[in-house]
Amino acid sequence: MPDAGSRIRVALVDDQPLFRSGIRMLIESQHDMEMAGEASDGEEAVALAAETPADVMLMDLRMPVLDGVSATRRIMEQAGAVGEAMPRIIALTTFNRDQAVVEAVQAGASGYLLKSAEPEFLLAAIRTVYSGYSVIAPGSIHDLFQHAARTFPGAGPDLAVLEVLSARERDVFLLASKGLGNAEIAGSLFISEATVKTHLRSVLDKLELRTRLQLVAFAHERRLLG
Missing domain, CATH: 1.10.10.10 (Winged helix-like DNA-binding domain superfamily/Winged helix DNA-binding domain)
Incomplete structure (x- = not known):
């Protein structure tokens, strides 16, 4: 469990500057959170995770250069290779039934959210994952995996x-x-x-x-x- 009173260091990975700006303002408005860094693609995310470890990383799945699933997998492998604690990654997706979500979970993500999620839900998800639990977008997680299982x-x-x-x-x-x-x-x-x-x-x-x-x-x- 995290130390009482510690601030949650949040990193954000997304290729849309406007979206990053909105999330940054939201995080910085919270007394128990702070921004640990930002990245605009998966390659930058891997480098960010190595240089500036965060408690929770919000990872967009659809990005240029390197997608979020591949970045998640590399970040987990990178942490494991040097014996560091695995970062807690929340995958961000536009679609509720997204095969990439399943792949991100298999790669080590602690959960996923829709990018259209309400700010309060996103903040609650960050705190939940930070505490060691998984989070999912509203709806049935089994519907998502059953849909993916057909492939x-x-x-x-x-x-x-x-x-x-x-x-x-x-x-x-x-x-x-x-x-x-x-x-x-x-x-x-x-x-x-x-x-x-x-x-x-x-x-x-x-x-x-x-x-x-x-x-x-x-x-x-x-x-x-x-």
Whole structure:
């Protein structure tokens, strides 16, 4: 968890100067936030992440030179190579059903928002991601991944990927993939929330995933939800 009283350092990546200006003014109006830097394309974003680490990075997905998905992937790889904490990236998109959103989540983004989101929602999303949670644009995340799953290769469920999990871990995986919270999973399986958290961390580690949002994408991509 972040230190109490610390200001959230926000970086912004977007190729539209007017949009960046509006977001900058919004961030600077908040007592608990400050701008850590700006970039106008993915290449600049990768350099910015290396030179001026931010707590949260807002990343446009459609940009020249290097797109937001590729930039997200490179930033994550860059942080991992030097042993630094992975930055929390919020993907920004114009469309609710955007294949690039799924790819950004798979690359390591902590969530996504529509660029038309209300200022209050954007600010709340930044604080949520900063606290270690995922965020999504209003609407069903499963609708997005189900839509994207139609483009994934393969006709049936890829059950082989679950062989590394224990029977109980598979139960937790499937319930978490369906969007259930820890308390709901605990109630369904008659175990404690602490046990759910332990199993979920093991599932993420074994499947080499970082977030629950990636877990949902993973399940849909491999058609594991039926």
